[in-house]
Amino acid sequence: MEDDVRLIPLSALQHMLFCPRQCALIHLEQQWAENRYTAEGRILHERADNLGHERRRGIHTAMALPLASEALGLTGVTDVVEFDESQQPTVVRPIEYKRGRPKSHRADEVQLCAQALCLEEMLDVSIKQGALFYGKTRRRKIVLFDDELRALTRRVIADTRALFDNDRTPPAIYEAKRCDHCSLIDACQPQVMGKQRSASRWLARQLQSLDE
Structure with missing residues (x-):
């Protein structure tokens, strides 16, 4: 990746798939406003980020782990990464915390899959699945990183890269x-x-x- 290439925040992928204009307003124009939904999401993420590290029943849990992919030009922080050391080789699972309930679109899944792509590059591992934890249901939704989701995630990365390179907010x-x-x-x-x-x-x- 060239030094002058602008890195894409992992959160931008979720914004891009949900609404390209929202993505541009946040990441190109640096605009942000908080409402009840974003406040609930921020509080949920802060609780996850403040837990640090812990080990329990063979699982090492790391919170707020910095992520990056030189190949894809991505950067960000994951909420939680579980390292299941009871299995060999160690199984790695990214966990993302979201307010509300599972959504009809795949924006959350794309963001989680992008985290997995970063971890695969950083750790030289293969990651089969992760999970989304929703505040309303208080349950994990297992996400399989199959070929379809990986292809969608790479398309969204490419679309976001084009938006950043164009440096214009869509109508x-x-x-x-x-x-x-x-x-x-x-x-x-x-x-x-x-x-x-x-x-x-x-x-x-x-x-x-x-x-x-």
């Missing part, structure tokens, strides 16, 4: 289910910006028709 597209609970809705203004975009397209079509 707003309002979707009530996605936008109304986003902490950046005031900064994004998807309803207003979306209408402006539609008006611009209408004006462009009118001008084109005059030239024909």
